[in-house]
Amino acid sequence: MPEARLCDDVLKVAFPAIRQNAPVCAKSSHFVVPKDLLPAITHYLHTQPNFRGRLTLLWACDHRPVRDTYGLYYLFTLEGSHHWVMLSTELIGNDRLFPSITPHIHAAHWYEREIRDMFGLIPQGHPDLRRLVRHEHWPKGMHPLRKDFPWDRVLGRQQGEHHFRHIEGEGVFIVPVGPIHAGIIESGHFRFSVAGEPIMQLELRHFWKHRGVEKLFEQQTLIDALPLAERVSGDTTVGHGLAYCQAVETLLHLEVPRRATYLRTLFLELERLSNHLGDIGAMCNDTAYALAHAHCGRMKERIMQLNDRLTGSRFLRGAIRVGGVTRDIDNGRLTEIVEELNRIQLDFSEVGAIIFANASLTDRLETTGILHERTAWDHAVMGVVGRASGMDCDLRRDRPFAAYDALPVNVALYRYGDVRARLRVRGDEIHESIRLIRELRGKIPDGPIANEPSRSPDPGDWTLSAVEGWRGEILYMVMAGEGGRIHRCKVRDPSFVNWPAIQWAVLGNIIPDFPLINKSFNLSYAGNDL
Amino acid sequence: MFRIIKKSLKIGVVTGQYQKGEPAAVPVVPEVKKKAGLFKRSFAIREVDTGSCNACEMEMNALMNPVYDAEQFGIHIAASPRHADALIVTGPVTVNMERALKDAHKQTPDPKLVIALGDCAIHCGMFKGCYAVTGPVERHIPVDVRIPGCPPRPADILEALSELRNGRP
Ligand code: SF4
Numbered sequence: 001m002p003e004a005r006l007c008d009d010v011l012k013v014a015f016p017a018i019r020q021n022a023p024v025c026a027k028s029s030h031f032v033v034p035k036d037l038l039p040a041i042t043h044y045l046h047t048q049p050n051f052r053g054r055l056t057l058l059w060a061c062d063h064r065p066v067r068d069t070y071g072l073y074y075l076f077t078l079e080g081s082h083h084w085v086m087l088s089t090e091l092i093g094n095d096r097l098f099p100s101i102t103p104h105i106h107a108a109h110w111y112e113r114e115i116r117d118m119f120g121l122i123p124q125g126h127p128d129l130r131r132l133v134r135h136e137h138w139p140k141g142m143h144p145l146r147k148d149f150p151w152d153r154v155l156g157r158q159q160g161e162h163h164f165r166h167i168e169g170e171g172v173f174i175v176p177v178g179p180i181h182a183g184i185i186e187s188g189h190f191r192f193s194v195a196g197e198p199i200m201q202l203e204l205r206h207f208w209k210h211r212g213v214e215k216l217f218e219q220q221t222l223i224d225a226l227p228l229a230e231r232v233s234g235d236t237t238v239g240h241g242l243a244y245c246q247a248v249e250t251l252l253h254l255e256v257p258r259r260a261t262y263l264r265t266l267f268l269e270l271e272r273l274s275n276h277l278g279d280i281g282a283m284c285n286d287t288a289y290a291l292a293h294a295h296c297g298r299m300k301e302r303i304m305q306l307n308d309r310l311t312g313s314r315f316l317r318g319a320i321r322v323g324g325v326t327r328d329i330d331n332g333r334l335t336e337i338v339e340e341l342n343r344i345q346l347d348f349s350e351v352g353a354i355i356f357a358n359a360s361l362t363d364r365l366e367t368t369g370i371l372h373e374r375t376a377w378d379h380a381v382m383g384v385v386g387r388a389s390g391m392d393c394d395l396r397r398d399r400p401f402a403a404y405d406a407l408p409v410n411v412a413l414y415r416y417g418d419v420r421a422r423l424r425v426r427g428d429e430i431h432e433s434i435r436l437i438r439e440l441r442g443k444i445p446d447g448p449i450a451n452e453p454s455r456s457p458d459p460g461d462w463t464l465s466a467v468e469g470w471r472g473e474i475l476y477m478v479m480a481g482e483g484g485r486i487h488r489c490k491v492r493d494p495s496f497v498n499w500p501a502i503q504w505a506v507l508g509n510i511i512p513d514f515p516l517i518n519k520s521f522n523l524s525y526a527g528n529d530l
Numbered sequence: 531m532f533r534i535i536k537k538s539l540k541i542g543v544v545t546g547q548y549q550k551g552e553p554a555a556v557p558v559v560p561e562v563k564k565k566a567g568l569f570k571r572s573f574a575i576r577e578v579d580t581g582s583c584n585a586c587e588m589e590m591n592a593l594m595n596p597v598y599d600a601e602q603f604g605i606h607i608a609a610s611p612r613h614a615d616a617l618i619v620t621g622p623v624t625v626n627m628e629r630a631l632k633d634a635h636k637q638t639p640d641p642k643l644v645i646a647l648g649d650c651a652i653h654c655g656m657f658k659g660c661y662a663v664t665g666p667v668e669r670h671i672p673v674d675v676r677i678p679g680c681p682p683r684p685a686d687i688l689e690a691l692s693e694l695r696n697g698r699p
Pocket residue numbers: 231234581582583584585586620621647648649650651655679680681682
């Protein structure tokens with residue numbers, strides 16, 4: 001791509017001290033940057049009008065025992081070309097300090113705190129160095145992703161208390177909620193400061209469900225770790241499974257048969273459908289509109305039962321494998337799926353007409369929980385939430401994977417950023433998914449459904465893979481270790497990026513609207529906490 | 531209004547349109563059944579997530595949709611452990627959730643039942659042994675009923691609850 005080469009040249013001219021490396025995956029460039037230059041170059045990438053790089057991923061890696069260094073990697077997506085620019089730097093020997101980029105790129109806030117907790121590396125100049133993943137009762141010096149930390153270590157306990165941000169003044173109340181909530185939802189803590197009705201501040205406290213997923217990956221081989229990837233966030237089984245498989249396939253130089261890529265697309269769209277239907281119902285339910293909830297729950301259940309008939313799992317677990325898919329869905333079956341989805345689409349259109357004609361519902365949804373475009377950009381928000389706030393990004397279109405190169409996607413985009421916009425994005429995407437599956441039915445080629453891996457990866461090889469799950473961009477960085485094992489696997493669910501943004505979306509709203517706003521984001525706690 | 535009624539008439543009754551579940555995989559011991567008998571026809575459940583992958587929660591949620599409609603059997607979800615007859619726990623118990631689980635258990639009035647839902651809650655599943663996981667639910671609080679599966683289907687959950695409550699799902 002000439003455009004991309006141009007970007008590379010501009011960067012090299014602006015910063016002669018950087019060195020270009022071979023790219024690790026398609027549509028990307030990789031630069032090795034001296035540590036002190038990081039703030040300047042990231043700032044340049046982020047703010048230059050012809051780059052406008054969005055911080056997409058930031059991770060660290062302990063290279064021991066091969067080299068006595070820690071690597072830090074910064075991935076930016078350029079607006080417009082959707083090209084990836086990766087910057088990396090190394091901390092050698094006993095060096096534990098790196099310059100924080102949070103002061104000028106807000107999206108790095110949680111990433112840097114996470115690196116500090118997991119590796120014990122300190123982001124100098126970070127405005128908020130409280131613990132994130134490690135709750136205060138973890139003893140000092142526990143950094144699980146360091147290579148000298150045994151995976152099955154017993155942690156022990158110390159005294160400690162988390163200090164929340166404080167607003168003081170007459171009539172200011174603090175309302176703590178969670179970690180255990182009233183409905184059937186996951187565990188997380190929210191702390192509101194209110195004066196009268198409106199919320200003045202919300203602070204999140206997450207990572208209650210931290211299960212050590214990334215450390216567990218390192219105990220497994222590349223081929224065997226798929227079930228773990230499928231259990232990072234259960235509602236995104238296919239999204240995570242697919243992202244993981246794609247990374248492993250790149251490492252193994254394994255080609256996926258064309259038919260399998262179509263079937264993977266089918267599974268991913270089915271997952272999107274069931275979750276979006278459920279979400280629309282749940283959002284209506286949080287405005288006490290039980291009728292819409294019942295209809296949507298019924299339609300969602302039909303898709304879950306369809307999944308079960310197709311693959312033997314309501315969550316499509318085990319449907320995908322490294323190298324392809326586990327079972328074929330013959331063309332007769334595909335026609336049945338399309339017929340069932342046509343019926344559901346008609347059904348959904350009728351329900352949609354009822355929902356959107358309801359004035360009291362519209363009244364609750366409009367102007368509630370607005371996430372402004374600027375805030376969304378600062379937090380690098382994407383996925384459904386981003387598309388409701390004017391962030392025009394969808395990996396299915398921007399960096400096609402599976403069969404999306406042959407199945408162009410119309411991306412839903414709204415600018416208001418309120419709950420209604422998020423509802424509309426989901427509604428549009430339901431129709432679009434069904435259209436995609438119909439088109440897929442016409443285009444799917446015959447052929448094998450899986451290839452067997454034949455070679456093992458070279459230790460130290462690594463790659464990135466990205467999938468547009470139903471929530472948004474799912475990223476996996478997988479680095480191979482000795483004997484086909486995993487040296488490091490960085491998992492990034494879209495929730496990790498979108499969670500902090502909710503703290504801004506609720507400001508000025510009343511607490512009874514919080515469940516509604518939270519539901520309209522519908523982020524995963526499990527995928528965030530890992 | 532007319533449109534809403536028309537839609538409801540067109541759809542009709544969907545409750546029960548699912549494949550019947552397998553009979554409970556882990557039999558319920560008589561003492562537990564006796565304890566469950568106290569609650570008669572109303573059974574309030576509090577769900578506690580101690581580190582699940584959220585698929586188990588989704589199946590609990592599905593239980594409340596019109597197809598399974600667990601409410602018809604008097605099963606409902608209590609908003610607080612203080613209002614609950616039973617705790618349903620999902621997920622391996624993480625180090626960060628251990629205290630919260632014990633607190634919720636303490637807050638639940640006696641007599642109470644604890645139901646471990648899903649493989650993770652029963653034996654930690656694939657998270658077993660990890661530094662961030664302190665062990666299955668029964669290591670921290672006594673467990674009365676186990677519903678295996680990853681995740682168990684809603685129909686299977688209903689079957690298990692039915693066996694527990696002597697034929698009343
Ligand atoms: S049992 Fe399976 S579905 Fe349930 S929480 Fe564990 S991994 Fe998820």
